[in-house]
Amino acid sequence: MQTDEPPIPSVWARRRAKREQPALSQDRIVSEAVRLLDEEGVEALSMRSLGARLGAGATSLYRHVASKDELIELVVDEVYGEVRVPGADDPDAWREDLAQCARSLRAMILRHPWVASVLGQTGLASLGPNLMGRSERMIALFRAAGFAPGEADRAMNTLIAYVIGIATSEAAYLSLLARSGRTEQEWADGLRSAAERAMREHPLLREEHAAQPYEDPERVREENFTYGLERVLDGLQARLRSAPGRRVIP
Known part of the structure; x- marks a missing residue:
C-alpha cells in the first residue's frame, strides 16, 4: 500500500548508496567536516566551504550528503565514536x-x-x-x-x-x-x-x-x-x- 507521507528528513532514515566515488566518499566528507568544525567553528561550516577544502564543488558533496542538516547528523555521530563505555562485566x-x-x-x-x-x-x-x-x-x-x-x-x-x-x-x-x-x-x-x-x-x-x-x-x-x-x-x-x-x- 502506497502512502503520500513525506520521508523523514534524516540521513539515518534513508538508504545509503551501495557504491560511492572513490575520490570523494561520505566518510571523507565527514572527516573533513569534523576538522573544519574543530578549527573554525560551526559558523564556518557550509557545503561550499567544505567543498573548497576537499577540492570539490558543493554539487559533488550533495551526491553523498543530501543537506547540511544531514551533515550535522553525520559529524555528531562521528565524534560520538570517541566516547568510551566499558563492558558491564562487574x-x-x-x-x-x-x-x-x-x-x-x-x-x-x-x-x-x-x-x-x-x-x-x-x-x-x-x-x-x-x-x-x-x-x-x-x-x-x-x-x-x-x-x-x-x-x-x-x-x-x-x-x-x-x-x-x-x-x-x-x-x-x-x-x-x-x-x-x-x-x-x-x-x-x-x-x-x-x-x-x-x-x-x-x-x-x-x-x-x-x-x-x-x-x-x-x-x-x-x-x-x-x-x-x-x-x-x-x-x-x-x-x-x-x-x-x-x-x-x-
Whole structure:
C-alpha cells in the first residue's frame, strides 16, 4: 500500500548508496567536516566551504550528503565514536564504570566544543551507529546495576543530561578564551578583582567565594564536574536502594 507521507528528513532514515566515488566518499566528507568544525567553528561550516577544502564543488558533496542538516547528523555521530563505555562485566563497579562514561563524554565535548551548539539540531542523530552503540553499552551498565527496563533509559538520560549541561557551559567558556587569546589562568587572574567588587553587596556569594581557595582554574573545573557527577550517582544509587524488590547496591 502506497502512502503520500513525506520521508523523514534524516540521513539515518534513508538508504545509503551501495557504491560511492572513490575520490570523494561520505566518510571523507565527514572527516573533513569534523576538522573544519574543530578549527573554525560551526559558523564556518557550509557545503561550499567544505567543498573548497576537499577540492570539490558543493554539487559533488550533495551526491553523498543530501543537506547540511544531514551533515550535522553525520559529524555528531562521528565524534560520538570517541566516547568510551566499558563492558558491564562487574555489577558492583557500576558507579566507576558510569563515571568513566561521563568523563569520556565530557572530554569529547571539550575536544569538539561545536557539538554543544548543534545537539538540538540533529534530527534523528540518536539512530546513528556510534550513538546507538554507546547507548546500548550504557544501558547494559544501568541494567547490570539493577535498573529495570524502561527506567534504565531514564537513568541514562539523567546522567547524560548532567554531563551535556556542564560540558556545554565549559565549551562555551573555553571558546571565549580561545577568541580572547588569553590562557585560562590569565583570564581568571584578570577577572578576580572585578568579581570581588561585584560581590561586595552580596554577602552569601562573597562568603562562598572566600570559602573556596583560589586555585588553578582548570583544576577547579575538574573538581566542580566531579562534585556534580558524584551527586548524580548518589541519587541514582539511592533510587536503587529504595526501589522495592531491588538488590542492595553497595
